Amino acid sequence: MINSPMALMFGLVLATAGWVPHGVSISALAKKLLGWSIIGLGFGIHLEQAIQVSAASIGLVLTTIFGTLFIGTMIGRWLKVEKKTGHLIAAGTAICGGSAIAAVAPAINAKDNQTSVALATIFVLNSIALFIFPVIGHWFELSQTQFGLWAAIAIHDTSSVVGAAGAYGDEALMTATTVKLARALWIIPVAMISSMMFKAKGAGMKIPTFILFYVAAMLFAWAVPAGEVIYQAIFQVSKQVMVLCLFLIGAGITLKKLKEAGKQPLIQGVMLWVIISSTSLAYILS
Template structure:
């Protein structure tokens, strides 16, 4: 009976996270609270299961990417997309090194800032062999900044009298997760929402080359490169859903399941971090995330309004 009881809080929390009412940030917080209260059974090997589920989730998300639409947007603003993605990664690498931040944690935060928040972190993490604590710190940092952006970006946009297209482009570049991009843009206007959603979709395609590049960058001392094979399946999912569009209803179902699976992943990752671990890591991850985000936000806004 005692054995069953000690699994009860974890099991109930897991069931709650399966419902559509729990978002990714909330799931991460629930897992974090369980870990901090000592309610996560120590005999559960969550790390191994989480990594596999992360890979499956990313593949499933590929069914929600419309390649032709994303490619069209990419071709319209290819220069800006490339400059902001690679610029963010390069600046992030240098700033993380200057601050003395853990290399993997800094790179995960940079990837989330450069592409699409939690999804990019989930895709890049296996490629660089990041552990649950590093993933958790990166996700927590990104989600905090997402919550802030959701409210302050529309205020800044109205204060600067940005037109709908400019605001939508800025939101897609400077806000991490797609959900927060959609939320901020929808509050600004219909054209801003369309622009932001489509451009963010195009940026999501860059998960593929960034994950492959990351595997090369973080190869072991033996010079062996660990290829993240799930990225190839992610590409296959995008291609298949685009070439055989008549099964759109099924693709949407897979996409929805993948999004829910990603929420479960974040819950499990949250179970691997606690107050003690956050204290030991110090304020560096959050300071790094804020610094990088502020830099990218201001420079991209300046480019869009002054160019």
Template sequence: MKSTLSMNQIKNQLVFWLALIACLTPFVTSPTALIIGFLLATLGLVPHEFNLAKITKKLLAYSIVGLGFGIHFNDALAVTSDGIGLIVATIVGTLLIGWWTAKAFKLDKKTGYLICSGTAICGGSAIAAVAPAIKANDGQIGLSLATVFVLNSLALFIFPVIGHAVGLDQHTFGTWAAIAIHDTSSVVGAASAYGEEALTTATTLKLARALWIIPVALFSAFLFRSDSRKITIPYFILFYCLAIAVSDLLPQFEFVYQTVFDIAKKALVICLFLIGCGISVEKLKSAGPKPLVFGVTLWIGISCSSLAWLLLT
């Protein structure tokens, strides 16, 4: 029995490390990594010898700091100044409406808030940044990411069809995609299918929205402070700000920044794989359909309201 258990542990570790190595290749995207981790957890192939929750928490923080090197502050500010009203309105509106809607759905507070953050700003990156600030566990993070990734996949195909159906020009579609689609990867995919100008507008505006991770994460830490009213400052957000500042003040090291940014993106993929390893069919069943229904409701709301605004102005 002892020998069989040892062999099982060896098998689990082998499969786990092979899957993790696969996530380092360019062929595995963030949603795919989450699914791979989920499959390992469902099949009982995740080693129990590792403290994955602790590793994931630290790696998430490091990844967000690294992503800061890919944000050009001046470019983001230039785009933000053109549509600051719409950006602020959609972010604040999504968070407020989402907060009350999550209560109406009787959804777990932290899960609902993570879905709101991902919908309001930039999908998985926002969830990854806000999660440590509110001390969300792997289950809450996993459910939120799964919800966002499902909607991202749908948006990639649905948005260009709607855009052509209502006759949106390139600039308007790019703006709409940047506001209403969660992750940057799906924004780029949908906009590139629509046209070159749409791609430029959507990518730059999405970059500007990513800056809002900073105040939202800090506000989240205050909102979810403990009963002792002690606020835990998410210090990684301060380093995220420092990374943005350094890359702007010392542009001559662009190659280094791009390398760090690429490593951070890949580290985020690994994070999602590890988070997926903490999700199983049993956990999803216990959560029920509420997270997905809530995410869809919130997404339809911001998509329709932002499109209506763009068409009327």
């Protein structure tokens, strides 16, 4: 069976070989399928466990979100990364990668090139995380719950979080999905704060609706327990759709996008990622 890292690699190979059809919007299709697969995962998450996991990790979630934003801003200034680009990279690292960047960008009136550079930077690190996080988790002998929590905090995009956690185990997947999507709810206040920071008049916010539908699916499964067999079937299908999403994401990578990330933004992204990954792992192991 093809797992998440393999799917991403196959997509990369196709894109590199030039075998991806140019008339198809790969990124749009991946984004749509990603949203549906996450909603489907909600049917397999037990509400009591979700509340328990979220409550246990709320302090760590808040500390890492606002700590990452602050440290990311400082690193960006030190490296002289363009201000809005640096803020988008910090926001993407702090919350949920591309979704956070997509929400914060209009809130600060970011230009297309600033947004694309931030997205490319986050995407490169996402791809690496999908491969190395399960290896590191096994090296440190993390439990399913520990790995799920670490993945939710230290990996950027929800797709890579779910991919890495799914490769580690179902319990890790449950923990990672719950914590990551609870974390993603902070897109709203972070986008509002960002708008005030940059004094962006007339700016708007685009909040991913799949978060709300994910919560609705989880609540429905809790309120109507008689459909447990069906819910588990939806959960398993959604995991496979997630693998397809990672294949499509890999197929959307081009050398041009990677080059657009540039040296300084990529250094900022790597430094911030190493800091948040190592400190959160140290805390989880303590």
